[in-house]
Amino acid sequence: MNVQWIQTPVPGRHNQKRIDPDEPVSKCPRLSESAVDAGLLGSSPGAPVTGALPSVLSAQQGPARIGQYVLVPLSDRPGVQSALDMDTGEELLCKVFDIGRYQEKIRAYSMLSRHKNIAQIKDIVLGESKAYVFQEKDFGDMHTFVKSSNRLPEDLAAKLFYQVVSAVNHCHQSGIILGDLKLRKFVFTDEKRTNLKLEGLEDGHILSGDDDLMFDTHGCPAYVSPEILNGSGSYSGKQADAWSLGIMLYTMLVGRYPFHDLDPATLFSKIRRGTYSLPEGLTLRARCLLRSLLRKDPCERMSAAEVLIHPWFHENMYDTGNPQQEVNFGEQTVPQINMEQDEDLFS
Missing domain, CATH: 3.30.200.20 (Phosphorylase Kinase; domain 1)
Known part of the structure; x- marks a missing residue:
């Protein structure tokens, strides 16, 4: 040819x-x-x-x-x-x-x-x-890895989640909102499954300026933030991504979604309330980080750059390098949200 x-x-x-x-x-x-x-x-x-x-x-x-x-x-x-x-x-x-x-x-x-x-x-x-x-090529995605592991120990979760947040922060600093952010979007680059990468940017939203207001409501229901479900119109793309990061971390540490139900209306109702439980066994710093991301008020959530310097990483990682170096680089009122197969895997 x-x-x-x-x-x-x-x-x-x-x-x-x-x-x-x-x-x-x-x-x-x-x-x-x-x-x-x-x-x-x-x-x-x-x-x-x-x-x-x-x-x-x-x-x-x-x-x-x-x-x-x-x-x-x-x-x-x-x-x-x-x-x-x-x-x-x-x-x-x-x-x-x-x-x-x-x-x-x-x-x-x-x-x-x-x-x-x-x-x-x-x-x-x-x-x-x-x-x-x-x-x-890659060596499998994080969703499958977490599902097969049931849940991850905090030291391993910290090493992997740091890489996830580094990618998200790099996108945010470059004016890109990921939107449909979830575990399945991150894949391993090595057979030992120690290094992660964001597998694609095809669903990302490019900002035209400093304003990160968005109107799009497509995504995976398990990861959608309360403000998107409230149907008030625009929302902060970066803050919605921060919520999704919280869902990812919770699922990695606990082995299930913080909000889960097979019925979409019930699931959305739980997300709107923003009430979830933290099981015994999580360290105080892990609880702190989760609560800093899974806040119902989007203005109270940590940004990706702030997450990278959270003490939880220092407690669990010994080969991260300088974190600052990374920083510099009706009920179902949202029918457009795609119901994906992730729904029942951690219920």
Whole structure:
């Protein structure tokens, strides 16, 4: 397949290639189908592609080829493919977007300087109707990790949560609100599962100035903040992200959501009240940090920058480095909120 280099719409961040019109993406129709063959390369989040392709493939199943990449859908990650660079043997992940929207989807990447806890774009291939955005592979997400662990000891939670907050703070300082912030958005970069990165910025909101007021109500109900459910109109995006950070930390330490119910109306009612319980066994500093994030009044919540210098981290971490260095870098009245599969996993 002939590949032509063209100028990238996001200067200085990544390469971009276009597939010639005489070799359309429709030659690989499996990319748009349901991932019935995802088990060929493993269905766990971020399961790596192996160098050898499966030996038995039916006419309707199997990998697809885009440029020098071989792609196979992942059953548990819609819109994401396992990718193998046939030229280098490197294993990657590929996100597929409509060609007319991909620049909007990846624009936030151009707003950020590099950060070790935020995924980068490695390559882009453009087809006639789809854009294929390639990133480094990962080794599973935090939601699955916490669920399988039941709950995390405070020292481990501190090391992982610090990386989460570092990524969020870097985005906030660069004028990006994450909005749909949750455990599943963070993935491990190593097999030992010690290092995390924010897996994507496609759902981020770019601020036009210092004002972080937002109106969007999409997100995961378990993580939504009370002020969004109150339907009063605008809300602070950074303060809503801070609430979601509190939900994440609580779930890591306790092994369940602070507000959970299978009925959406009841769930939203609990979130509006903002009343939750802290189980025995949590240290005083962990309780302090949780209460500083899960405050019903958004103006009383700690910012991501303030969280990074909380004493809880110093108590539980010995290799963080200088925290200041990181800082510098009807009931169901919100029907737009997407009901996602995270709902019942920690109930």
